[in-house]
Amino acid sequence: MMTTDWLQWIFFLTVLLAASWPLGLYMARVYQGRPCGLDVLAGPLERLLYRLSGVDAGREMDWKTYSLALMGVNLVGLLAVYAMELLQGVLPLNPLHLPGVDPLVALNTAISFATNTNWQAYSGEATMSILTQMLALAVQNFLSAATGMAVAAALIRGLARRETTHLGNFWQDLTRSVLYVLLPLSLVLSLALIWQGVPQTFDAAVEARLLDQSGQATPSPAPDGQAAAPTVGRQSLVLGPVASQVAIKQLGTNGGGYYNANSAHPFENPTPLTNLLEMLAILLIPAAFCHTFGVMVGDRRQGLAVLAAMFILFAGFSYMTLAAESVPNPALAGVGVEAAPSLEGKEVRFGTAGSALWAAATTAASNGSVNAMHDSFMPLGGLYPMLLMQLGEVVFGGVGSGLYGMLVFAMVAVFVAGLMVGRTPEYCGKKIEPFETKMAALVILIPPFLCLMGTALAAVIGPADAVSNPGPHGFSQMLYGFSSMGNNNGSAFAGLTATSPFWTLAGGVAMFVSRYWLIIPVLALAGSLAGKKRLLQGPGTLPTHGPIFVSLLIIVVLVVGALTFVPALALGPVAEHLALFRAN
Amino acid sequence: MFARFFEQLKPACSLFLWLSLLTGLVYPALVTILGTGLWPQQARGSLIKQGETVIGSALIGQSFAAPGYFTGRPSATSPDPYNAAASAGSNLAASNPALRELVEARAAALSDTQAPRPVPMDLATASGSGLDPHLSPAAAAWQVARVAKARGLPAQTVADLVARHTEEQLWGFWGERRINVLALNLALDAAGSRQ
Numbered sequence: 001m002m003t004t005d006w007l008q009w010i011f012f013l014t015v016l017l018a019a020s021w022p023l024g025l026y027m028a029r030v031y032q033g034r035p036c037g038l039d040v041l042a043g044p045l046e047r048l049l050y051r052l053s054g055v056d057a058g059r060e061m062d063w064k065t066y067s068l069a070l071m072g073v074n075l076v077g078l079l080a081v082y083a084m085e086l087l088q089g090v091l092p093l094n095p096l097h098l099p100g101v102d103p104l105v106a107l108n109t110a111i112s113f114a115t116n117t118n119w120q121a122y123s124g125e126a127t128m129s130i131l132t133q134m135l136a137l138a139v140q141n142f143l144s145a146a147t148g149m150a151v152a153a154a155l156i157r158g159l160a161r162r163e164t165t166h167l168g169n170f171w172q173d174l175t176r177s178v179l180y181v182l183l184p185l186s187l188v189l190s191l192a193l194i195w196q197g198v199p200q201t202f203d204a205a206v207e208a209r210l211l212d213q214s215g216q217a218t219p220s221p222a223p224d225g226q227a228a229a230p231t232v233g234r235q236s237l238v239l240g241p242v243a244s245q246v247a248i249k250q251l252g253t254n255g256g257g258y259y260n261a262n263s264a265h266p267f268e269n270p271t272p273l274t275n276l277l278e279m280l281a282i283l284l285i286p287a288a289f290c291h292t293f294g295v296m297v298g299d300r301r302q303g304l305a306v307l308a309a310m311f312i313l314f315a316g317f318s319y320m321t322l323a324a325e326s327v328p329n330p331a332l333a334g335v336g337v338e339a340a341p342s343l344e345g346k347e348v349r350f351g352t353a354g355s356a357l358w359a360a361a362t363t364a365a366s367n368g369s370v371n372a373m374h375d376s377f378m379p380l381g382g383l384y385p386m387l388l389m390q391l392g393e394v395v396f397g398g399v400g401s402g403l404y405g406m407l408v409f410a411m412v413a414v415f416v417a418g419l420m421v422g423r424t425p426e427y428c429g430k431k432i433e434p435f436e437t438k439m440a441a442l443v444i445l446i447p448p449f450l451c452l453m454g455t456a457l458a459a460v461i462g463p464a465d466a467v468s469n470p471g472p473h474g475f476s477q478m479l480y481g482f483s484s485m486g487n488n489n490g491s492a493f494a495g496l497t498a499t500s501p502f503w504t505l506a507g508g509v510a511m512f513v514s515r516y517w518l519i520i521p522v523l524a525l526a527g528s529l530a531g532k533k534r535l536l537q538g539p540g541t542l543p544t545h546g547p548i549f550v551s552l553l554i555i556v557v558l559v560v561g562a563l564t565f566v567p568a569l570a571l572g573p574v575a576e577h578l579a580l581f582r583a584n
Numbered sequence: 585m586f587a588r589f590f591e592q593l594k595p596a597c598s599l600f601l602w603l604s605l606l607t608g609l610v611y612p613a614l615v616t617i618l619g620t621g622l623w624p625q626q627a628r629g630s631l632i633k634q635g636e637t638v639i640g641s642a643l644i645g646q647s648f649a650a651p652g653y654f655t656g657r658p659s660a661t662s663p664d665p666y667n668a669a670a671s672a673g674s675n676l677a678a679s680n681p682a683l684r685e686l687v688e689a690r691a692a693a694l695s696d697t698q699a700p701r702p703v704p705m706d707l708a709t710a711s712g713s714g715l716d717p718h719l720s721p722a723a724a725a726w727q728v729a730r731v732a733k734a735r736g737l738p739a740q741t742v743a744d745l746v747a748r749h750t751e752e753q754l755w756g757f758w759g760e761r762r763i764n765v766l767a768l769n770l771a772l773d774a775a776g777s778r779q
Contacts, residue, residue, distance in 0.1 A: 007757040049606075053598035068589045072596035080600070126670055135608035142607040143600070171595055178603060183611060194619035197643050200627045201616065205669070208631075208638045211769060212648045236669040237641050239629045244615040248607075261671035264712030266643040267629070272759020329678045336691035337709075338702040338722075344683060344709040345673045348657070348718040351760035355712075372712045373673035376683075473677035495675030580679045 002326075005353040009322060012276070012357055013315055016283055023284060024291020024303070030180045031153045031173065032296060042179040049175055057175075060166035063527025066154055067520050069170040070147060074114050074516070077143055082110040084136040085128075093131035095204035096238075101127060108504035113137050115515035116144035116398055118249065118256030118368055118490035119507060121498040125238040125259050130204065137256060138245045145252030145285075146177035148400030151519050152289055153177075155404045158526030159428045160297045162534040167526055181285065182252060189281055190247035197270035198243040208235045242267055250281035253398040255368030255490045263358075263371040264347055275354050275371060282367045283314075286396040289403040297428050301545035306406055309553040313395040317384050318360035324380035325356040330584035345373030356381065363388040366398035368490025375469070375477065375493040379577035382476060382493065383569060389483045389491075391561040392447055398488060404522050406553075408443045410544065411436055411525075413556045417542050417549075426541055429534040436528060439521040446517050447486050448564040450510045454482030455568065462502045468495030472579065476572035485510040632766070644668050645717040646766055652734035653772070654719065654727050656765040657706050658690055661714035673712040699726050718762035721750055735776055745771050 029036035050057050061069065084091065085106035089099045101109070105121050112119040113136075122128065128137065150173035157167050194200050213233040242258045246268050249256055263269040269278055287307065294303020329342040346355045355372035362369055363385035374382055388395055394405040411425075411432050418425035418432075425432040458466070458478040467474035477493040484491050485507045492498070498507065535541075543549065619627040630642040640646055645656045647666045659665035660674035676683040691703040704723040724746045732739040749768045753759050 004753065004757045011758065049599065049602050052602055053595050055595045055599065064585075065588060065592070068585075069592040069596065072589065072592045073600055076593075076596050076600045080604070123670065123672075134612050135604060138612070139604045139608040143603060171599060175599070175603070178607065183607065186611070187615065190615045191618060191622070194615070194623050194627050197626045197630050199629045200612075200619040201629070203628065206629060206631060206638055206641075208640045210646050211639055211766065211773075212646065212650050212653055214650045232647075232664060235640060235644070235646065235666065237629055237631075237638075237644060238669050241612040241616060243619060243627075244612040247615075259671050259713075261673065261713035261715070264673065265671045266645075266713060266715055266717055267641075270630075270643045272754045276754075276758060331679060331681075331684045332687055335684060335688035336695060336701040336703055337687055338705050340705040342678060342709060343657075343706045343711075344676060344678075344687075345712045346709075347712050347716050348706050348720055348762045349716075349759055354759060370712070373675050375675040375677060376673065376712075378678050468675060469677040469680045471679060473679055476677075493675070494673070495677075576677070576679050 005322060005326065008353040009319060009357060012279065013311075016280060016287060017311065019280060019284055020287035020307070021291055024288035025295060027181060027288055027292040028295035030176050031156070031292065036180060038180055038184065046175055046179050050171070053171070055171040057169050057172040060169055062165040063154070063167055063523045066167050066170045067523045070150065070519065071516065073143065073174065074147060077140055078110050078114040081113055081136040081140055082106055084132055085109060088129045088132045091129070091131050093134070093202070094129035096129070098127065098129050102499070104501055104504040105499055108508045111508045111511050112490065113140035113254070113256060114144055115488050115511045116148055116252070116254060116366065116401065117485060117488040117511045117515070118254045119485050119492070119498070119511065120256055120490070121504055121507070123260035124257055130202065130240050133245060133258060134241055138248060141245070141248045141252045141254040141256070142178050142182055143174070145182055145254065145399045146174045148398050149177040149181070150174050150400065151522055152400035152403045155407060155522055155526040156293050156296045158529035159430060161530050162532065164530050165527065167523070167530060182248065185251050186244070186247040189251060189277060190243040192277055193243040193246060193274055196274045198246060198274065199239045199267055200241055200243040201239050202241065203239050205239060206237045208237055209233065210235055246278070247281070249369060250278045250367065251285060253282060253286065253365045253367040255362065257369060263369045264373070269371055272349055272354065275350055275358070279358055279361050282361045282365045282369070283396050285399045286365050286402040289400065293403060293407070299428070299545070302428060305545045305550050305553075306403070306410065308550045309557070310394070310396050310406065312550070313554060313557065314360065314364050317364065317388050317395065318357055321360045321381055321384040322353060322356040324378050324384065325352050327378060329378060330581055333584060342376070342378070345376030347372065359385045360388065362491055363489060364395040366393040366401060366487060366489045368484060370491055373494055374480070374491060375495045379473070379573040379580060382480070383573035385491070386476070386480050386483055386573065387561065387565065387569065389487045389489045390448070390451060390565045391557055392444065393487045393489060394557060401488070405443065408440045408522065408525070409557050410553055411440050412444065413549070413553045414542060414544065415440070416556060417552055423540050423542055426535060427544055429537070430529045430532050431535065436525055439525040442521045443518050444560060447514050450486035450514050451479070451483045452564070452568060454486060454506055454510050455479045457506060458482065458502070463500045466497045466500060466503060468497070472572050472575040476576065479568055479572050481507070482510060486514050488515055632770070640766055642764065642766065643717055645715050648765065648769060650734075651730055653769045654724060654731060654765050655707070656719060657716050658708070658710040659714040660710040666715060668715055671713045671715055673714060674710045699729060717764050717766060719765055721746070721761050721763060724763045724768070731772070735772065737775065741775065742772070745775060
């Protein structure tokens with residue numbers, strides 16, 4: 001590994017830690033309803049929205065009402081996206097005259113964007129009209145992110161409050177997440193992106209007559225038999241409101257790109273600086289939420305402990321991904337190219353370090369945007385991102401969802417510690433009893449079940465032509481696909497063809513279940529915790545802010561993930577790695 | 585339970601509608617107004633024009649075949665390379681025999697006519713987007729002799745142009761050193777016409 005690769009790794013980790021601190025404190029003010037500085041601007045708008053929608057923001061909800069409200073707005077959003085995709089052919093702002101989306105792909109996409117997954121079975125620039133990208137998909141980028149943030153806020157209140165049924169008002173949490181956090185950050189980020197070259201226009205495409213008219217390519221018929229338009233010497237530059245969408249897809253850990261190549265596309269990510277900003281945007285809110293948690297439970301050390309566990313896991317995994325990608329591909333030895341790390345699927349401006357760091361960040365968070373094709377990574381370079389998803393998206397994780405996932409792991413950790421030393425498990429002064437443990441078990445077990453069952457089904461009854469690479473890597477493509485959808489990540493080993501009925505439907509089920517069947521147990525958990533007394537710390541309490549607890553939390557996350565996925569990983573990337581380095 | 589659900593549906597529909605307008609129309613429109621006002625060139629795709637004709641975007645790579653131009657990286661877009669309406673990578677696995685064959689064929693095709701092997705890595709592998717506008721300094725240097733010969737220019741003149749178009753790492757360590765192929769080729773055309 002080169003010195004500059006090291007420097008880039010350390011620099012990124014440092015900037016992330018530094019930036020998450022002030023944002024976390026600010027977000028605590030937002031969810032506690034304290035003055036935060038933006039009230040002058042956003043306050044009147046917030047009250048106007050409540051008045052127009054008939055929301056009484058002062059009325060607190062119990063966990064069931066909170067869940068019903070959440071399911072209501074998610075259902076409405078899902079149906080709206082589905083309808084707009086089907087009808088985009090007759091709706092305005094469709095300058096490329098794209099037809100309605102295939103119904104199964106549309107359903108898969110609607111679920112995908114409502115659940116904050118942003119798995120993309122379609123190619124953005126060739127399938128979705130400007131209106132669909134903006135008013136259907138980008139809206140869900142905001143609302144699904146705000147949904148996750150609201151759930152996290154409710155769980156934190158469950159831990160912070162005592163002997164109450166009140167978890168806050170869902171409509172208020174949703175609206176404040178959008179108005180005070182997501183919108184202002186997106187506005188700033190999208191302007192920075194435009195400055196660096198990301199397009200933002202309502203023009204659809206510009207035809208360019210290229211410099212070199214000699215052209216080496218011969219137009220070949222497209223796979224579907226239609227004669228393809230000759231493109232030699234010409235280029236159709238697809239434009240659109242790209243910057244505004246890229247900003248929220250990164251900040252909301254959504255990841256669904258405007259273009260098929262996502263953030264590898266020079267229009268989505270033109271310079272090393274945009275690469276840094278977009279990568280920071282992926283992890284910024286999830287990291288900040290740890291501080292928010294600490295402030296809201298009245299003990300900042302609790303937040304720092306969770307952040308430390310996430311940070312150590314991320315530092316380790318990102319380093320290993322970087323190291324794996326820094327090794328030359330032995331299969332390319334002796335064919336006449338220099339012995340250097342492979343650049344297949346990578347962009348020159350990002351290189352090995354920028355691509356590997358991004359891969360770790362996007363899978364640690366449930367973002368799923370890519371700036372290089374993970375399918376072409378070295379076997380181990382693909383294994384670590386896959387494992388980061390399989391750990392349950394708790395190493396920073398999605399906005400909100402990462403924190404509530406990690407807090408559930410923390411409750412399991414105190415439960416395990418309680419079993420080992422015979423202490424009553426407690427977390428933040430709340431007793432962890434059978435009901436909490438059952439809900440925590442649900443949250444931890446459902447995603448691995450979906451990943452492994454989905455992969456098994458894909459291997460047995462899925463279409464044989466879905467995978468594009470031979471050998472163990474073909475299995476890895478399926479495993480990666482369901483690990484991504486079963487954890488609401490959205491990235492892919494993109495050689496996989498996911499448009500068949502099996503993949504759209506099974507994937508849709510996996511994304512739906514892993515989102516809402518986790519959110520509801522988490523809210524039930526929050527409701528149960530809120531009703532409990534707050535215990536005073538005694539000599540029998542395991543402190544949940546020291547290095548012992550941080551280590552325990554890391555071990556629990558790793559052990560649960562490893563025990564579940566090592567056999568499957570051995571069949572895919574591990575087998576591929578051994579075969580590749582043995583044969584060459 | 586159902587009664588409570590329906591009670592929430594009214595605010596759900598209404599708030600969804602208003603937040604959709606805010607985040608789906610007002611937000612992108614505001615960003616467009618601010619963005620095109622502050623940086624009109626970038627917001628419209630960083631287009632490069634010769635007279636009235638758009639000859640490409642400064643950010644998007646193009647296919648160069650003539651020996652007097654620097655060639656960019658291989659592109660996996662279909663049906664033709666550098667199709668900006670269908671960005672894509674090859675998604676070939678590191679272990680896929682097809683990748684080895686492709687890289688070998690590319691290396692052979694390049695080094696038959698040009699400099700000796702080994703070929704720089706970025707010249708033999710396809711980019712993630714299929715639209716990568718850049719080359720590494722090594723890949724540009726590797727083509728200098730061919731380009732100079734085809735244009736009848738001194739090799740030093742071409743090498744100087746490459747050096748002048750090399751973008752450095754940000755703050756000395758972030759990102760990679762690179763050369764925008766389109767910008768370099770435009771500069772070559774300008775240098776050629778001065779002769």
